[in-house]
Amino acid sequence: MISQSLTAALNDQLKQELYSSYLYLSMSAFCDDQSLTGFAHWLRLQADEEREHAMKFFDFIQDRDGKAVLQAIPQPPRDFGTPVQLFEQVLAHEQEVTTLIEQLYRKAIAEQDHATQVFLQWFVSEQVEEEKTATELLDTLKMAGDSKVALLMLDRELGARTPGA
Numbered sequence: 001m002i003s004q005s006l007t008a009a010l011n012d013q014l015k016q017e018l019y020s021s022y023l024y025l026s027m028s029a030f031c032d033d034q035s036l037t038g039f040a041h042w043l044r045l046q047a048d049e050e051r052e053h054a055m056k057f058f059d060f061i062q063d064r065d066g067k068a069v070l071q072a073i074p075q076p077p078r079d080f081g082t083p084v085q086l087f088e089q090v091l092a093h094e095q096e097v098t099t100l101i102e103q104l105y106r107k108a109i110a111e112q113d114h115a116t117q118v119f120l121q122w123f124v125s126e127q128v129e130e131e132k133t134a135t136e137l138l139d140t141l142k143m144a145g146d147s148k149v150a151l152l153m154l155d156r157e158l159g160a161r162t163p164g165a
Helices: 004-033 037-063 084-109 115-146 149-160
Strands: none
Touching: 004 037, 004 084, 037 115, 037 149, 084 115, 115 149
């Protein structure tokens, strides 16, 4: 059985993961409007991945005899500026999620809830990957500078992303 305070914290993270999905979907729509369909595709798959993360929290809470509570999700922004500015926001968002996961992990340690610690370990590793990917894409965009050709090449590369990749 999971404590009420840890259940509440996991439900807050469930909400955060759903917000992440909304945010990336909003970014996808923005890129699509800018005719950056590869970026839009990549971000839409990222939105799907975040929803999967939310479902992992949902299922874990339910499996531990907790009660998954779906909270209101704030509306994400609709304008993200340049591709560089957009990926600066992606990186900042992933860094924020990393902080939240680390806080949850510390809470699980403090409550000596080993099952939750094991569950959260996957997310700790996932956030390393998420931040690395966002940093690499941001660095690539910065290297491209004002080159439309480089932007279009990256757009095509991102458009080739497959689910789970």
